[in-house]
Amino acid sequence: MKPKIAFFDFAGCEGDQLQVANLEEKLLDILSHVEVVSFREVMTGHSDDYDIAFVEGSITRPEDEARIKDIRSKAKYLVALGACATIGGVNCIKNFMSPDVYKERVYGTSGRWYSTYAARPLKKVVKVDAELHGCPIDRSEFARVVKELLLGRQPWIPDYPVCVECKKAGNICRYDLGRICLGTITRAGCGACCVTEGAHCWGCRGVAPKANLDAAREAMNKNGFDHKTVRDLLRFFLGDTYAPL
Amino acid sequence: MTAYTVYLEQLHAMLAAWSKEHQVYVPTAVEGGYFDFKPWREGVEIAFDYDLAYNTLKRYFLPPKEDLVVFDLAAKTAEMVFDAPKQLLFGVHPYDIRGINQLDQIMETGAPDQYYLHRRDATVVFGLTPMRVAETAFWSSMGAGEVDRGFDLFWTKTGPSTFLVEVGSMRGEKMLLAAGELTPASAGAREAARKAHLKIMEMGRSNALNFDWKQVPRLLDKCWNSPLWQKKAELCLACGSCNLVCPTCYCFDIREEADELLQKGVRFREWDGCMLTSFALVAGEHNFRAKALERYRHRYMRKGKYIYDRYGELGCIGCGRCVRACTTNIANPREVFNTLWEASQHED
Numbered sequence: 001m002k003p004k005i006a007f008f009d010f011a012g013c014e015g016d017q018l019q020v021a022n023l024e025e026k027l028l029d030i031l032s033h034v035e036v037v038s039f040r041e042v043m044t045g046h047s048d049d050y051d052i053a054f055v056e057g058s059i060t061r062p063e064d065e066a067r068i069k070d071i072r073s074k075a076k077y078l079v080a081l082g083a084c085a086t087i088g089g090v091n092c093i094k095n096f097m098s099p100d101v102y103k104e105r106v107y108g109t110s111g112r113w114y115s116t117y118a119a120r121p122l123k124k125v126v127k128v129d130a131e132l133h134g135c136p137i138d139r140s141e142f143a144r145v146v147k148e149l150l151l152g153r154q155p156w157i158p159d160y161p162v163c164v165e166c167k168k169a170g171n172i173c174r175y176d177l178g179r180i181c182l183g184t185i186t187r188a189g190c191g192a193c194c195v196t197e198g199a200h201c202w203g204c205r206g207v208a209p210k211a212n213l214d215a216a217r218e219a220m221n222k223n224g225f226d227h228k229t230v231r232d233l234l235r236f237f238l239g240d241t242y243a244p245l
Numbered sequence: 246m247t248a249y250t251v252y253l254e255q256l257h258a259m260l261a262a263w264s265k266e267h268q269v270y271v272p273t274a275v276e277g278g279y280f281d282f283k284p285w286r287e288g289v290e291i292a293f294d295y296d297l298a299y300n301t302l303k304r305y306f307l308p309p310k311e312d313l314v315v316f317d318l319a320a321k322t323a324e325m326v327f328d329a330p331k332q333l334l335f336g337v338h339p340y341d342i343r344g345i346n347q348l349d350q351i352m353e354t355g356a357p358d359q360y361y362l363h364r365r366d367a368t369v370v371f372g373l374t375p376m377r378v379a380e381t382a383f384w385s386s387m388g389a390g391e392v393d394r395g396f397d398l399f400w401t402k403t404g405p406s407t408f409l410v411e412v413g414s415m416r417g418e419k420m421l422l423a424a425g426e427l428t429p430a431s432a433g434a435r436e437a438a439r440k441a442h443l444k445i446m447e448m449g450r451s452n453a454l455n456f457d458w459k460q461v462p463r464l465l466d467k468c469w470n471s472p473l474w475q476k477k478a479e480l481c482l483a484c485g486s487c488n489l490v491c492p493t494c495y496c497f498d499i500r501e502e503a504d505e506l507l508q509k510g511v512r513f514r515e516w517d518g519c520m521l522t523s524f525a526l527v528a529g530e531h532n533f534r535a536k537a538l539e540r541y542r543h544r545y546m547r548k549g550k551y552i553y554d555r556y557g558e559l560g561c562i563g564c565g566r567c568v569r570a571c572t573t574n575i576a577n578p579r580e581v582f583n584t585l586w587e588a589s590q591h592e593d
Contacts, residue, residue: 026505029504029505029506030505032506033507143505144502147502147503147505147507150507151503151507156500159522159523160483160484160485160521160522160523161482161483161484161485163482163484163485163486163572164484164485164486164489164516164518164521167309167485167486167489167490167516167570168309168310168489168515168516169309170281170299170300170304172275172276172277172279172299173486173569173570173572175572176277176279176569177276177277183484184482184484184572185482209522210483210522211482211483212480212481212482212483212537215479215480215481215482215573216482216572216573218480218573219480219482219572219573222574223572
């Protein structure tokens with residue numbers, strides 16, 4: 001029997017589900033092995049009978065907790081999809097402001113109608129079985145992990161920093177160009193796409209499991225980036241990592 | 246050694262001819278004042294005076310990712326795949342040729358690496374005498390300032406538009422003379438090339454090992470418990486950059502991926518590095534180099550001793566790429582070896 005899969009989203013842009021939809025023909029081939037029962041990005045209809053739940057977005061309201069716990073209770077396997085779900089991501093920028101300030105900034109005078117609270121990744125509320133990192137996720141990685149699960153293999157997710165993929169790509173190191181970069185501590189798997197396209201790493205895939213944060217901070221400071229610049233960059237995606245609730 | 250004089254105005258036609266059969270790569274300026282090998286085509290300016298190619302040239306023989314075997318899950322069949330495009334590396338410095346020579350030997354020892362050897366055989370190497378030394382480089386004191394093999398031709402710029410071209414193989418000579426006869430080099434031209442070589446060796450001496458490189462293996466023998474390893478390792482990002490830019494590091498990991506219908510698949514290899522935390526992770530979650538200190542020390546032992554013990558030369562050619570690549574400035578073999586040497590001089 002084909003495993004039944006469902007997609008859900010919380011606070012996020014649905015960019016990760018869009019990446020899945022962007023697999024196009026590849027997605028159709030993968031769908032010959034699974035049955036999608038809920039995926040509002042690409043289909044109508046919904047069923048509560050599913051084995052694997054792919055969940056995008058972070059938990060930002062008290063009432064989200066009941067919903068994610070309900071999804072958890074129905075799913076045999078829960079996969080966090082994308083930075084908001086895995087590490088809290090950009091939603092956590094607001095965690096460094098008082099609720100009055102961010103509510104006013106986002107909702108103006110209607111702020112008091114919204115029950116928003118500090119943003120957090122899924123694993124702060126429910127047990128998460130697997131994580132697909134990135135903002136957005138890498139669709140080839142999504143396809144590969146799904147295939148590995150279907151074949152009964154343990155999915156392979158890199159545990160080394162983005163520097164490895166920059167070296168493979170032959171990129172000029174941002175630090176050699178006098179620029180800042182979080183590739184030194186960020187989990188690889190994106191193919192160093194941001195650096196390859198001329199930007200720097202923002203840390204969207206979260207901190208690599210054994211990253212040396214102290215050394216990375218020292219290197220940033222020694223390269224001329226002051227405390228505030230480093231702090232702001234770290235808070236962009238890694239707010240929950242650096243200041244967990 | 247047979248040598249010819251070639252003029253700059255002859256070179257363009259040669260490049261055009263060679264690129265008909267080969268993908269030609271040449272050193273050229275890239276962003277940030279650095280240099281790298283890029284595909285040659287009309288309009289690409291060759292930086293004859295480049296100091297160091299930013300990326301290691303091993304990628305032309307041992308690509309960052311390379312398919313090895315294609316397999317069919319239903320039919321239970323597997324087949325090796327070889328992709329060895331004809332390529333020409335024009336302008337490779339002697340220390341990088343040393344690196345290639347060492348890889349050649351390593352890859353042929355034991356079970357010969359067929360993938361590497363196919364690519365190597367399909368690659369023509371034209372050497373070039375350096376005209377500048379990168380500030381991180383120390384090859385002149387690592388015995389890597391000159392080569393007598395490993396190239397098909399060796400070019401030395403002896404004047405504003407003159408080259409002395411030494412022949413290293415019949416393949417190289419045939420390619421050089423393909424467009425017509427050339428003037429054999431005069432005694433004076435050979436002397437000019439020798440002077441150019443002496444000049445660059447002298448320039449390289451400003452950044453040197455403070456002792457004979459042949460002492461490095463014996464020095465490391467005594468330094469297993471040096472406090473230096475821990476001190477440096479505290480700043481290690483475990484990013485593997487020093488491994489991956491190294492011309493003589495060759496470790497790789499092998500993985501597989503199935504197609505979307507789960508019928509066929511490919512086994513491939515990707516660069517790996519002993520500075521990455523999971524490099525030594527084996528079954529049962531056991532990691533035989535779990536500590537940063539152990540990984541950091543291992544790299545120097547590898548470069549300065551283990552390779553020497555097996556092949557009679559150091560695993561470091563002094564190109565200085567790791568020095569540049571390390572964000573926390575701890576990957577400098579010259580500095581580490583000099584510090585250990587200095588400390589050993591004060592022992593009884």
